[in-house]
Amino acid sequence: MxxxxxxxxxxxxxxxxxxxxxxxxxxxxxxxxxxxxxxxxxxxxxxxxxxxxxxxxxxxxxxxxxxxxxxxxxxxxxxxxxxxxxxxxxxxxxxxxxxxxxxxxxxxxxxxxxxxxxxxxxxxxxxxxxxxxxxxxxxxxxxxxxxxxxxxxxxxxxxxxxxxxxxxxxxxxxxxxxxxxxxxxxxxxxxxxxxxxxxxxxxxxxxxxxxxxxxxxxxxxxxxLFNKVSLLHYRVDENKCKSCGKCAKTCKMDVDIIKSSTHPECIRCGECIKACPTNAISVQWKLEKMKKEGNKHEKE
Amino acid sequence: MKKNKKLIILLASLLLLAGCGSKTSNQPAKSTTTNESTKNTGENAFPTFEANDFEGNAVDNSLFSKNAVTVVNFWFNGCDPCVEELPKLNALNEKLKKKGAELIGINVEAGNGETVLKESKKILEKQGATYRNLYFSNKSSLLEYSSKLEGFPTTFLIDRNGNIVGDPILGSIDDEDSLKKVNQRIDEIIAKDKTK
Structure with missing residues (x-):
């Protein structure tokens, strides 16, 4: 994909x-x-x-x-x-x-x-x-x-x-x-x-x-307590983020995802993903990340 | 508007889901075993059963014939409200004895082995409950019957013929009001028994 x-x-x-x-x-x-x-x-x-x-x-x-x-x-x-x-x-x-x-x-x-x-x-x-x-x-x-x-x-x-x-x-x-x-x-x-x-x-x-x-x-x-370590997590791409603040404004759990993508109050409802004009916020699996990192190491 | 409509339908279905009343009787299914001496197969008959009292004596439905009313209280060791009401039930039994009635407990887990039975006995002793208590084996009709009870403790009033009189009492009989109601129901059954 x-x-x-x-x-x-x-x-x-x-x-x-x-x-x-x-x-x-x-x-x-x-x-x-x-x-x-x-x-x-x-x-x-x-x-x-x-x-x-x-x-x-x-x-x-x-x-x-x-x-x-x-x-x-x-x-x-x-x-x-x-x-x-x-x-x-x-x-x-x-x-x-x-x-x-x-x-x-x-x-x-x-x-x-x-x-x-x-x-x-x-x-x-x-x-x-x-x-x-x-x-x-x-x-x-x-x-x-x-x-x-x-x-x-x-x-x-x-x-x-x-x-x-x-x-x-x-x-x-x-x-x-x-x-x-x-x-x-x-x-x-x-x-x-x-x-x-x-x-x-x-x-x-x-x-x-x-x-x-x-x-x-x-x-x-x-x-x-597990939002910080959970396999399913959100990632903010700093290169894409324009700091427009739409994500924080739209969050009904009062979280500013730019400041903390693993905030304990984030219920991963995805409203910020929908609101982001530059698609800077994404959902990721840590396993995926680990795999990628593992592959990188292998290549090196 | 469309969104609101959708929401209303959703909420209505949720309310329906939570609110569906039913006239279905919640009384546990009646046992079908009829191979024992007391063959009471009436609509409200307490299931035909075989059990043991805590002293090890065999007990069956014939125990109901000895009293105008037998109050049967289903309980188990880990049930906090059941254990809490034991002293009250003991006091009730002392009064019942004078009226020609008896209260018995049926512990639904004491048949699971010597350790559980010992624990049950210890609980009764600590709570000062001296009335008769029964346990049953895995083969007893009481196993299925008790698994279908709505909650614990549940207390039944049973007449001399082994019929359940009125609705079972769900929850503890620990306040003055519920105790009064139970006593009233017991007196009515005794009065009826005398006229026969």
């Missing part, structure tokens, strides 16, 4: 982001009839984690939520740490980084759709310090509290799932309670509390672009 057709193929791919997100959400929740039955798939695939934030208790869920599974393991009386799930997360992170947020996460797509609702849009540029909150949530709610706050038998609770995660209410509690009267009668104060959280997240997602990803998501926080 020559360079020009490669660039147009990449642009075409990013233009299809919405469709890819829809397909990813579908694949993450493949058991559609379960929505009518009000049951959860509990087969073998549930031992594997999906890459995005997707509740285990969603009737359609194909696999487990990595954040939920991690808490379930560290919260049990037998383990303090989950090597298996951390390993899966590192694997996803090393390959794709926050591309997962931009393309594969169902809750990311949900927020994208909400932002498309025509209503007043507000900038998050002045709210950048809130970005650090997601790391606090990752450390405190996902890693520490489930291990430290235990009952007399050493059992912890999945604090993030139980008290914060709006995806759990959206995908788990709401569809299950609609389909099952038993689940309905089990709903109580906790459901009301988390219903409020979900409502707030929905409202702010209409006003701001992806507030949950930016400020609260522990999974996004984890993947953000």
């Amino acid at each position: 020559d360079k020009k057709s490669k660039i147009s193929a990449i642009r075409h791919f990013f233009q299809k982001r919405n469709t890819i997100q829809a397909i990813a959400t579908m694949l993450t929740n493949i058991h559609l009839p379960n929505f009518l039955k009000g049951t959860i798939y509990k087969g073998n695939l549930k031992t594997v984690c999906v890459p995005g934030l997707n509740c285990y208790s969603c009737p359609g869920a194909t696999g487990s939520c990595p954040i939920g599974a991690f808490q379930a393991v560290v919260g049990s009386s037998k383990f303090q740490f989950s090597y298996y799930i951390t390993g899966i997360l590192i694997f996803f992170g090393v390959i794709l980084g926050r591309f997962i947020c931009g393309f594969l996460c169902p809750f990311g797509w949900f927020q994208d759709l909400l932002y498309k609702i025509p209503f007043k849009k507000l900038s998050t540029k002045k709210l950048k310090p809130l970005r650090y909150l997601k790391y606090v949530i990752l450390v405190v709610m996902v890693c520490l509290l489930p291990v430290l706050v235990t009952n007399s038998l050493g059992m912890g609770r999945p604090f993030f799932c139980k008290y914060i995660c709006p995806q759990g209410v959206l995908e788990g509690a709401i569809p299950l309670s609609l389909a099952s009267s038993n689940v309905r009668s089990a709903l109580g104060n906790l459901f009301a509390f988390k219903g409020i959280i979900l409502t707030v997240v929905i409202v702010i997602s209409i006003l701001f672009y992806r507030p949950f990803c930016k400020w609260f998501c522990p999974l996004g926080a984890f993947y953000s």
Whole structure:
């Protein structure tokens, strides 16, 4: 493939982001009839984690939520740490980084759709310090509290799932309670509390672009640590860049790709690639780069 | 405009996806095994089963005939809300005994070997639960039945004939309100039993 057709193929791919997100959400929740039955798939695939934030208790869920599974393991009386799930997360992170947020996460797509609702849009540029909150949530709610706050038998609770995660209410509690009267009668104060959280997240997602990803998501926080090393990454060609600033202006995650092409907040949505008038920004695989460099060495 | 239309369709389909209500019963499938002494094949019959209590005695559906109501609580060791409610269930059982009723626990994982069973016993001891608990083997009809439960803990009220009365209770019975409701339901079943 020559360079020009490669660039147009990449642009075409990013233009299809919405469709890819829809397909990813579908694949993450493949058991559609379960929505009518009000049951959860509990087969073998549930031992594997999906890459995005997707509740285990969603009737359609194909696999487990990595954040939920991690808490379930560290919260049990037998383990303090989950090597298996951390390993899966590192694997996803090393390959794709926050591309997962931009393309594969169902809750990311949900927020994208909400932002498309025509209503007043507000900038998050002045709210950048809130970005650090997601790391606090990752450390405190996902890693520490489930291990430290235990009952007399050493059992912890999945604090993030139980008290914060709006995806759990959206995908788990709401569809299950609609389909099952038993689940309905089990709903109580906790459901009301988390219903409020979900409502707030929905409202702010209409006003701001992806507030949950930016400020609260522990999974996004984890993947953000891998943006610097992920195989899939962005490259800015300094020879082509005219420093027009269109990329920074168009970025809804408030990233200036020229300053840092591996910024932790970059969800690889490709908006900057589309906006660049000189095609200076491109997607690359580090393997490709390594191969090329390897070939160079061989020739020398 | 076209874009908006597309968006509305997308959102509507998402809402439909999340909102499809259904009248499908979520009660676990009834067992079909009928080779045991208590042949209750009625619509709401608790599945015919064979199990063991934690002392090793064999138990089957005949245990229901001894009481006007048997409260059956499904739980497992790693289930935090199940373990938390054990003391409350024990207190409930003490009251039930005086009424001619009984509460039994069914631990769905204790049949997986001696280590798990020991752990279950330890949990019961720590939580001060002295009521009867059962475990079942991989061949028991209870394995499939419990795998189809909507969540844990789930508690059933079962009458003398081995029929499940009313909806199963999903979630812990740990607050005054839910305890009151359960007691009311139990009293109704006992009253009915007396009129027979």
